[in-house]
Every structure is written in C-alpha cells, then in structure tokens.
Amino acid sequence: MSRCAAMTRAAQLLSLCGGFAWLCLVLPGCGRGGHGHALVLAGSTSVQPIAELIAEHYELEHHDRPVNVQGGGSTAGVKAATEGAADIGMSSRKLKDDEKDLEAIAIAMDAVALVVNPANPITDLSKEQVAGIYVGDLTRWGELGVEGLIGGRTDAITVVTREEGSGTRSAFEEGVMGKADISPRALVQDSTGTVRAIVASDPNAIGYISLGMVTSEVKAVTYNGVLPCEQTVESGAYALARPFLFLTRGAPSRAAQDFIDYALGVEGQRLVVQAGCVPVGGESE
Amino acid sequence: MRARRGEALIERVLLFLALSAVAMLGLIAVFIFLQGLPIMLEHGPGSFLLGMRWAPTKGGFGLLPMILSSVIVTLGAMVIAVPLGLACAIFLSEIAPRRVANLVRPAIQLLAGIPSVVFGFIGILIVVPLIRNYLGGPGLSVLAATIILGIMVLPTLISIAEDAIEAVPKPYKEGAMALGCTHSQAIFGVMLPAARGGILAAIILAMGRAVGETMAVIMVIGNAAIIPQSPLDPARTLTSNIALEMGYAAGEHQKALFATGVVLFVFIMILNSVATLRVVRGDRR
Numbered sequence: 428m429s430r431c432a433a434m435t436r437a438a439q440l441l442s443l444c445g446g447f448a449w450l451c452l453v454l455p456g457c458g459r460g461g462h463g464h465a466l467v468l469a470g471s472t473s474v475q476p477i478a479e480l481i482a483e484h485y486e487l488e489h490h491d492r493p494v495n496v497q498g499g500g501s502t503a504g505v506k507a508a509t510e511g512a513a514d515i516g517m518s519s520r521k522l523k524d525d526e527k528d529l530e531a532i533a534i535a536m537d538a539v540a541l542v543v544n545p546a547n548p549i550t551d552l553s554k555e556q557v558a559g560i561y562v563g564d565l566t567r568w569g570e571l572g573v574e575g576l577i578g579g580r581t582d583a584i585t586v587v588t589r590e591e592g593s594g595t596r597s598a599f600e601e602g603v604m605g606k607a608d609i610s611p612r613a614l615v616q617d618s619t620g621t622v623r624a625i626v627a628s629d630p631n632a633i634g635y636i637s638l639g640m641v642t643s644e645v646k647a648v649t650y651n652g653v654l655p656c657e658q659t660v661e662s663g664a665y666a667l668a669r670p671f672l673f674l675t676r677g678a679p680s681r682a683a684q685d686f687i688d689y690a691l692g693v694e695g696q697r698l699v700v701q702a703g704c705v706p707v708g709g710e711s712e
Numbered sequence: 713m714r715a716r717r718g719e720a721l722i723e724r725v726l727l728f729l730a731l732s733a734v735a736m737l738g739l740i741a742v743f744i745f746l747q748g749l750p751i752m753l754e755h756g757p758g759s760f761l762l763g764m765r766w767a768p769t770k771g772g773f774g775l776l777p778m779i780l781s782s783v784i785v786t787l788g789a790m791v792i793a794v795p796l797g798l799a800c801a802i803f804l805s806e807i808a809p810r811r812v813a814n815l816v817r818p819a820i821q822l823l824a825g826i827p828s829v830v831f832g833f834i835g836i837l838i839v840v841p842l843i844r845n846y847l848g849g850p851g852l853s854v855l856a857a858t859i860i861l862g863i864m865v866l867p868t869l870i871s872i873a874e875d876a877i878e879a880v881p882k883p884y885k886e887g888a889m890a891l892g893c894t895h896s897q898a899i900f901g902v903m904l905p906a907a908r909g910g911i912l913a914a915i916i917l918a919m920g921r922a923v924g925e926t927m928a929v930i931m932v933i934g935n936a937a938i939i940p941q942s943p944l945d946p947a948r949t950l951t952s953n954i955a956l957e958m959g960y961a962a963g964e965h966q967k968a969l970f971a972t973g974v975v976l977f978v979f980i981m982i983l984n985s986v987a988t989l990r991v992v993r994g995d996r997r
Contacts, residue, residue: 472959500960585850590935591769592960608767611777614852614946615935617956628841629850 466682469497470504470517471594473619473637474671477535477702478517481690484698488689492682501594505529508674514683516674519594519637520601530677533670534690536705538638539599540655540667542623542645544630546578551649554666557603560584560633563610568631578630586613587622587634595619598669599635635667639703660705671704744977748970760971766937766948768957768965775975777939781947782979784940785857785929786922792862793922794915797869801914804870805877806899824867832931835860840932849944852934858943860928865918872917876910877903916987920980926951950976 468478475498482494499507501518505526508516522531541552549571552560559565568582576582588609589596600609616622622634627644634645638655641647647655650667659665673687689695696706752760755773763774800820804813839859844851880903888898904911934946935956948956954969954976961969 498959502960502962506962580845580848583849590956590960591767592957592962592965594960608770611766611938612936612946614850615937615948615956617930617935617959621931624836625850625852629844632850 464682465493465495466515466686467495467497467513468515468517468673469499469507469513470674471501471519471671472498473501473519473537473594474504474517474535477671477699477704478690480698480702481695482686484694485686485689489685492685494686500592501597502592505674508676511676514675514680515686518672518674520597520669522672522674528676529674530679531670531672531674532687532691533707534673534687534695535671535699535702536660536668536707537671538655538660538665538668538705539595539602539635540638540641540647541633541635541650542626542641542647543633544577544626545644545646546630547573547646548577549573549648551652553651554603557650558605558607560586561588561604561609561613562607563612581631583631585625585629585632586610587625587632588613588615589619589622589635590615590617593617594669595635595637598667602667638705657700657705668705670707741977744970744973747967748972748974751964751967752971752974761975764939766953768961768968771964773968773971775950775953775972777937778948778950778953778972779975780939781854781933782923782949782951782976785854785861785933785947785949786919788854788858788943789861789865789922790915790919792858793865793869793918796862797866797914797918798873798911800866800870801873801877801911802899802904805874806895806903820867820870823863828864828925828928829931831860831864832928835928835932843944847944849942850934850946852932852946853944854933854940854947855943857929857933857947857949860932861922861925864925864928865921868921869914869918872914873907873911876907876914879910880906913987916983920983920987923949923976923979923983924951926955930955950979 468482475496479496482496485494486492497513501520504513504516504518505522506516507513508529509526516529518531519537522529541557543549547568549568552571556565556571560571563586565571566584568577568584573582589599596609614625616625616634619636619640622636623640623642623645626632626634636645638647638660641655649655650665653659653665655665655667660668673690675683678684679687690699691707699706751773760773760775761779762776763772764776765772765774766777800816804816808816835856839856840851840853842851843849843853843856847855884902884906885898888902889895893901929949930952933948933952935948935952936946937948937953938945940947950972954972957965958969
C-alpha cells in the first residue's frame with residue numbers, strides 16, 4: 428500500500444517536472460521585450476572586446492546604467508540597429524550604400540594586418556602579390572623571391588582566409604581583392620584566433636587578422652611598404668584600415684549618447700589603446 | 713474514485729509530454745524545410761545539388777563539393793572504424809575473459825563521453841602537424857578528419873555490433889563447434905554471418921554519427937569548399953559549412969545555410985531508415 432502511494436507520488440513528481448520542463452521551453456518565447464533599462468549593444472565580434480572593456484569601466488562610474496554587450500557579427504549589428512533590437516549596433520566594416528540611413532560614429536580605428544610565420548624571411552608584400560596569392564595565381568613562396576624552403580617539405584603557400592560573412596574578410600576583400608574571388612582552395616577558419624594559430628604553426632602559411640590581435644607568434648609584413656601600426660593607421664598611410672563603428676537609428680537616445688560620449692572621451696579612448704586598437708579624434712563619419 | 717481520477721490525469725499528462733517531445737522533432741523539421749526549401753526552389757535544386765561554386769554572398773550556392781566531401785570523409789572514417797570496431801566487438805563478446813571485458817567496455821564508453829571539441833583539439837595538436845611534417849600539404853585535411861572521425865564513431869560501432877553478436881543464439885556456436893569448427897572458424901563462419909543485420913545497422917548508425925559530427929571536423933579539415941583531389945587536400949563537410957558561417961550569415965546567405973541543413977537532414981533520414989530496416993530484417997531472420 429505504502430509502495431503504491433510512493434509510486435503515485437513518483438508519477439506526480441514526474442508529471443510536475445515534465446510540466447516545468449515544458450514551461451521552461453515555452454515561457455522565454457513569450458516574455459520578450461521587458462529587459463529592464465539596460466543599454467544593449469550588439470554586433471561585430473571584433474568590436475565586442477573593446478565595447479565590453481568600455482562598458483565595464485562605464486558601469487563602474489554609473490552604477491544605475493547597466494550595459495549589455497552582445498556579439499553576432501557586423502551584419503547582425505547593422506540589422507539590430509535598423510530594427511531597434513539593440514540601442515547601439517556595432518560594425519567592423521563600413522556601411523554599404525543601402526545601410527547609409529543609420530548614424531555611424533567611429534569609436535576606434537583598426538587595420539587588417541597580413542601575417543606570416545616568423546620563420547618566413549619575407550618582409551613586404553604588394554597589393555598585387557597579396558591578390559595573386561589569394562586568387563590562387565601565386566602558389567609558391569619561390570615565386571615571391573623567397574629562396575629555399577622555409578621549414579616545411581615544400582614551399583607551397585598555405586593560404587588562410589576567414590569565412591564568408593566575416594567583417595574582417597569583407598574589409599580584406601574590399602581593400603585587396605576588388606572584384607576577384609578568394610580561391611576556394613584557401614583554408615577557411617571562423618575566428619581570428621584559429622587563423623593566427625595556423626599561421627603560427629605552419630611555416631608556409633599566410634593569413635590576415637585584426638591589428639589588435641597580432642602577437643609575437645606571427646609576423647606582420649608591410650603592405651605596399653607600409654607597416655601596420657598606430658601611426659600609419661591614424662595618418663591613413665596604411666591602406667587596409669577600417670573603422671570600428673557604433674550605429675544608431677536616427678539620433679541616439681540619451682542613454683546611448685551618454686555611453687558614446689564616454690567611449691569617445693579621454694577614458695574611453697585610453698581603453699581603446701589598451702585593447703590594441705587605434706584611437707580616433709572623436710569626429711563622426 | 714479519487715485515486716482513479718488522479719491516475720487518469722497522470723496518464724493524460726504523460727501522454728502530453730511524450731507528444732510534445734515528438735512535436736518538437738516535427739517542428740524542427742518543418743522549420744528547417746520552411747527556411748531552406750524556398751531558396752532551393754527559387755534557384756533550382758540543381759544549382760544547389762550539382763553546383764560547384766560556394767560564394768553565398770555573391771550568389772554561388774553550389775553544395776556539391778560539400779556533399780561529396782561529407783561522403784568521402786564518412787566512408788574514410790568507416791575504413792578506419794569498421795575493422796577496429798568489429799575486432800573489438802568480437803573480442804569483447806567472444807574471446808575476452810570477463811575481467812578484461814569489464815575493463816575494456818567502460819573504457820570504450822568513456823571514449824563516447826569525450827566532448828568532440830577535445831577530439832578536435834587533439835587533432836590540431838597531434839594529427840595535423842604529423843600529417844604536415846611527414847606527408848605534406850597544409851595538414852588540415854580530409855585525412856586528419858577521417859582519422860579523428862574514425863576514432864569518434866568507435867563507441868557507437870562497438871556497442872551495437874557487440875549486442876548483435878551476443879544476440880546470436882548459443883546453439884549456433886555450439887553446433888558449429890560440435891561439428892569440429894575451431895573457435896575462430898565458428899566466429900567468422902557462423903556467428904558473424906548470423907549477426908550480419910545487426911552489424912550492418914551498427915555500421916550505418918556509426919556513419920550517421922560521422923555525417924553529423926561538426927565541431928571536431930571544423931577544427932581539422934581546413935574548410936575549403938572544394939572537391940578534394942587527395943587525402944591531403946582540405947575539404948568542407950555539410951555540417952561544417954553550416955556551423956562555420958552561421959554566426960555572420962544574414963538574408964539569402966542564411967537561407968542557403970538552411971538549405972544545406974535540408975540536404976543534411978535528408979542524408980541522415982536515409983541513413984537512419986536504412987539502419988532501421990536492416991535491424992527489422994535482421995531480427996526476422
């Protein structure tokens with residue numbers, strides 16, 4: 428009898444748990460829209476670390492104004508700003524023509540740096556050479572004047588690129604490739620970290636990554652004779668520079684404006700430098 | 713009376729929960745097809761299934777390289793996994809003393825519990841450099857993915873094949889040995905043919921696992937959207953195509969990834985139905 432009661436209790440418990448599981452699945456779908464008064468930033472994963480750093484310091488000074496930073500990519504950032512899903516969208520590429528109705532404010536400058544393995548003696552690549560490598564016309568380091576083997580079994584270039592849709596890739600394509608397609612034979616990686624890891628471990632590899640992400644594991648080469656660094660990006664001498672943008676639809680709300688002012692202020696720009704990027708004078712695009 | 717009503721209620725709730733689990737599967741299928749089919753029909757299924765050029769932001773939606781790569785990598789993994797797995801299953805069910813089997817079996821189950829990202833990590837740190845240094849090419853290749861997948865599907869293959877062999881009625885073996893067969897003759901001449909249906913099901917389910925594996929494959933295969941000409945070439949499977957580009961995809965690009973999902977879904981459905989049919993037929997025999 429008591430065993431029977433226990434079974435019933437177990438069955439009730441199971442039903443209860445099941446019902447709860449069901450509620451968990453359904454409720455989050457209904458309860459959208461009420462996310463307090465947090466300022467929401469969403470978009471480029473290249474801008475995200477800088478925005479998070481700035482948000483962290485901003486919240487220390489303004490306890491009553493939480494800031495919520497999300498990733499998703501530049502395209503998602505443009506979409507979020509357009510649709511109002513985020514107060515501020517983040518983009519690591521310039522706006523396309525049909526996106527120009529958004530207000531864009533550059534909070535930092537970045538550059539796409541071309542990186543090779545430290546064992547590779549090459550120091551400079553021209554735009555034509557880089558395009559040739561990525562189109563697939565130049566396949567051996569020997570064709571670029573590198574004598575002998577760098578360290579591998581052959582001197583065949585291992586071309587590493589980012590995946591379709593990446594902001595870094597579109598900045599690279601716009602600056603280097605023009606209308607030409609990147610060879611489908613290139614290795615495709617979905618993050619700056621993995622591109623860097625491959626270039627660091629394969630002596631024949633070449634890749635492109637955000638300037639802020641260049642470490643001593645890889646060697647940044649000069650592009651058309653210009654080294655990517657703060658001075659050349661700021662002066663505009665380095666050709667593969669790109670802005671990190673905050674996007675708003677129409678004029679920013681007061682809370683958003685306050686955060687943007689903070690990012691453009693002395694403290695915000697100090698954090699931009701700390702994150703490895705190039706500060707801006709504060710003028711909007 | 714009250715108890716009976718409670719009973720009926722519990723049954724009703726359990727029925728509802730069971731149906732909601734099935735409904736979720738249905739919803740997922742409907743969602744994938746709703747998202748993926750329109751773009752396939754708009755551009756013609758032929759351009760998806762037979763197209764060679766994958767450039768989704770520029771209107772190239774050819775999935776053929778990915779379809780073929782998925783097939784090649786899966787079959788390659790089977791070449792590695794089937795001999796190893798079958799040998800292990802035979803050893804466990806027929807030859808190993810109980811104490812040894814009780815050590816080996818949990819070890820294999822542990823293998824199933826290792827997260828796929830760990831397999832990928834081992835692939836990047838060990839398999840890829842070995843291939844690059846001793847065989848050539850970029851290292852990130854079909855061969856690397858084949859080896860990693862071959863190991864990953866072993867637990868599935870071994871446990872189902874072992875069950876199939878143990879399900880063969882005892883008199884089969886006893887009869888064979890009474891007629892003068894040695895133990896190994898009885899295993900290969902009588903037991904394995906009798907367990908053929910279950911073993912085939914094990915292989916097909918392992919194939920399903922290999923087709924669906926994503927993370928480990930992305931990390932070691934190089935992700936170039938080409939038809940590989942040699943095991944040392946990089947390639948891209950259907951799953952890695954989706955996971956690689958999902959983060960930043962928008963608009964048609966995103967729909968094209970859902971279309972990739974449709975192809976994958978059909979792929980897995982076919983494999984699973986074949987496996988189910990095999991098991992049913994095997995049982996009848």
